[in-house]
Amino acid sequence: MASIALSVQSERVATTTLDRVLPAGRHRVEGLYAHVPFCFHKCHYCDFYSFVDADDRQEVFVERLEAEVDFARERIEGELRTIFVGGGTPTLLRPALLARALASIASLRRTSSSEWTVEANPETVTLEVAEILVAAGVNRVSIGAQSFEASHLKKLERWHDVASVARAVGLLRNAGIKNVNLDLIFGIPGQTTEQATRDVARAIDIGIEHLSAYGLTYEPNTAMTKRLLRGDFEPASDELEAEMYESIRSLLAREGFEQYEISNWSRPALACQHNLIYWRNQPWWALGPSASGFVAGHRFKVVPRLTDWLTGGGLSPLDNRAPPIVDHEAPDEGRHVSEALMVGLRIVGGESSGAKAGIDAEFEEQAVRLRPNRASIIEQAICAGVLLREGGRLRLSDRGMLVADGLLAELV
Numbered sequence: 001m002a003s004i005a006l007s008v009q010s011e012r013v014a015t016t017t018l019d020r021v022l023p024a025g026r027h028r029v030e031g032l033y034a035h036v037p038f039c040f041h042k043c044h045y046c047d048f049y050s051f052v053d054a055d056d057r058q059e060v061f062v063e064r065l066e067a068e069v070d071f072a073r074e075r076i077e078g079e080l081r082t083i084f085v086g087g088g089t090p091t092l093l094r095p096a097l098l099a100r101a102l103a104s105i106a107s108l109r110r111t112s113s114s115e116w117t118v119e120a121n122p123e124t125v126t127l128e129v130a131e132i133l134v135a136a137g138v139n140r141v142s143i144g145a146q147s148f149e150a151s152h153l154k155k156l157e158r159w160h161d162v163a164s165v166a167r168a169v170g171l172l173r174n175a176g177i178k179n180v181n182l183d184l185i186f187g188i189p190g191q192t193t194e195q196a197t198r199d200v201a202r203a204i205d206i207g208i209e210h211l212s213a214y215g216l217t218y219e220p221n222t223a224m225t226k227r228l229l230r231g232d233f234e235p236a237s238d239e240l241e242a243e244m245y246e247s248i249r250s251l252l253a254r255e256g257f258e259q260y261e262i263s264n265w266s267r268p269a270l271a272c273q274h275n276l277i278y279w280r281n282q283p284w285w286a287l288g289p290s291a292s293g294f295v296a297g298h299r300f301k302v303v304p305r306l307t308d309w310l311t312g313g314g315l316s317p318l319d320n321r322a323p324p325i326v327d328h329e330a331p332d333e334g335r336h337v338s339e340a341l342m343v344g345l346r347i348v349g350g351e352s353s354g355a356k357a358g359i360d361a362e363f364e365e366q367a368v369r370l371r372p373n374r375a376s377i378i379e380q381a382i383c384a385g386v387l388l389r390e391g392g393r394l395r396l397s398d399r400g401m402l403v404a405d406g407l408l409a410e411l412v
């Protein structure tokens with residue numbers, strides 16, 4: 001779902017705990033991401049850490065999450081501007097447990113004006129769930145719609161009824177949620193440009209504030225990739241995906257949506273502030289198995305297996321509330337600049353939401369100083385019309401959005 005690859009399924013075991021790598025004291029973070037790994041079915045394209053839990057460990061999950069919240073409360077400095085509860089399917093938690101998990105997370109929030117998003121599968125949104133979200137203080141919901149064609153949902157092995165999306169949005173509206181995102185996927189095998197554009201039109205008709213539209217990607221080891229490798233279907237060509245993307249962009253622009261990132265559009269001033277934290281390379285805290293965090297210059301991933309996470313990764317006594325982590329990276333200027341370059345160039349607009357497209361001249365200079373060959377890559381990309389220099393900033397052009405992945409890989 002919309003947590004930009006923050007949670008990749010893995011069997012890696014914990015190597016340390018967060019309290020052992022962070023400097024002592026409190027740390028300023030802009031946002032917080034919490035990961036709930038449960039789903040009622042595994043969609044075939046999905047490589048997030050999510051699974052159908054035959055052992056019904058929802059209650060112990062919430063208990064452990066509360067312990068991590070206690071640790072976070074002692075170590076976070078100041079106000080959280082955003083909270084994002086993703087998954088998995090957070091709204092799959094039984095109502096009493098969902099309310100308990102949200103109440104715990106809410107205790108980290110010092111202002112009700114912060115943006116608080118919860119991801120939902122449309123089939124899991126009931127009036128009771130919508131009211132629990134609102135009572136906790138959630139003010140934004142992100143729904144995985146993916147497509148409005150039943151045959152395309154079937155190709156993705158996505159288990160929800162097309163009509164459930166509008167029904168879920170209606171229930172959320174009635175409960176008081178004013179900011180709704182829908183996720184859509186284009187480039188589904190067999191999909192035409194007209195169908196992909198019609199999906200976006202149907203999302204707009206529902207009356208949403210925000211849309212994320214991603215080209216289908218074939219991640220290693222997913223069921224969809226195995227079917228592709230078996231030759232079960234033909235993937236969409238790059239040309240067709242580019243045509244779909246252009247058509248989707250034009251429709252959204254005509255309908256008054258502002259594009260602020262390669263795959264994200266919003267009504268004016270309603271860009272997702274949480275995602276902007278990632279793209280500005282600002283710090284955020286992480287809770288829950290497989291969640292990635294960036295605190296005081298340290299990057300880490302919470303151990304990505306529920307069993308390990310519940311037991312502290314076998315590294316800490318059970319009463320240690322600090323998350324067990326893997327993939328820890330200590331602060332490093334070169335890495336930090338590479339990451340900031342990669343995410344900063346993904347921002348393509350969004351002034352009304354406080355976003356600025358691309359990177360400024362000072363940062364560009366720092367990036368080139370650290371790796372001089374970037375200067376020629378940038379100049380070539382400008383000559384090829386992929387990058388633009390505009391108002392003292394370097395940014396992707398319209399054409400650049402189609403080839404951004406290759407360019408960013410070269411730059412970092």
Ligand code: SF4
Pocket residue numbers: 001038039041042043046047048050087088089121144
């Ligand atoms: S509902 Fe979302 S997180 Fe769960 S399996 Fe499907 S895509 Fe993955």
